[in-house]
Amino acid sequence: EPEVTQTPSHQVTQMGQEVILRCVPISNHLYFYWYRQILGQKVEFLVSFYNNEISEKSEIFDDQFSVERPDGSNFTLKIRSTKLEDSAMYFCASSDLGGTYGYTFGSGTRLTVV
Amino acid sequence: AQSVTQLDSHVSVSEGTPVLLRCNYSSSYSPSLFWYVQHPNKGLQLLLKYTSAATLVKGINGFEAEFKKSETSFHLTKPSAHMSDAAEYFCVVSGRGGNEKLTFGTGTRLTIIP
Numbered sequence: 472e473p474e475v476t477q478t479p480s481h482q483v484t485q486m487g488q489e490v491i492l493r494c495v496p497i498s499n500h501l502y503f504y505w506y507r508q509i510l511g512q513k514v515e516f517l518v519s520f521y522n523n524e525i526s527e528k529s530e531i532f533d534d535q536f537s538v539e540r541p542d543g544s545n546f547t548l549k550i551r552s553t554k555l556e557d558s559a560m561y562f563c564a565s566s567d568l569g570g571t572y573g574y575t576f577g578s579g580t581r582l583t584v585v
Numbered sequence: 586a587q588s589v590t591q592l593d594s595h596v597s598v599s600e601g602t603p604v605l606l607r608c609n610y611s612s613s614y615s616p617s618l619f620w621y622v623q624h625p626n627k628g629l630q631l632l633l634k635y636t637s638a639a640t641l642v643k644g645i646n647g648f649e650a651e652f653k654k655s656e657t658s659f660h661l662t663k664p665s666a667h668m669s670d671a672a673e674y675f676c677v678v679s680g681r682g683g684n685e686k687l688t689f690g691t692g693t694r695l696t697i698i699p
Binding site for chain 2: 475501502504506513514515516519521526527529562564566568569573574575576577578579
């Protein structure tokens with residue numbers, strides 16, 4: 472069964488450093504998403520991406536965040552200057568056109584900011 | 586805007602007995618509804634999806650959910666719990682556009698008693 476792959480599984484970074492979280496969506500999917508889950512809280516939407524541009528973003532997704540699809544297969548989330556409150560599990564997801572088969576999530580990257 | 590409310594933060598059942606995880610939704614139009622499961626230290630796995638076809642939706646691992654518009658509910662059930670069902674379960678809603686963002690409930694932790 473096709474999978475969404477996320478790397479790394481766990482990343483520790485110092486406050487103020489830049490991090491890039493990487494995702495390889497399912498190859499024939501056209502929509503890509505990032506969600507996050509702060510420990511003990513619910514999963515929150517960050518951003519959706521289609522046709523090489525952001526289609527929707529939440530108020531969480533401020534200027535510190537950016538997304539990119541640099542090479543047609545990877546989908547990245549960059550946090551420019553990490554804060555302690557950015558510590559969370561970050562999930563990448565992808566879906567086919569129309570979301571017919573639902574949204575497939577990766578296993579997540581646990582980001583710890585120290 | 587749409588939202589979901591998971592009525593129980595924690596449910597415990599004995600192995601072999603039925604499972605009922607409750608979810609109510611709020612949406613100004615006919616929504617798409619999902620149940621996702623998250624096993625410890627794992628990603629989010631789609632259990633089932635409702636998109637205005639049959640109101641009784643069958644999913645993986647013996648789970649099913651019934652969409653009841655009059656009650657704005659989408660409860661998840663399974664006739665006989667298995668130890669491997671122990672996990673966190675999320676009720677999720679999205680807009681009718683097919684690729685819109687997902688809004689997650691707060692989750693229900695299911696514990697199976699041997």
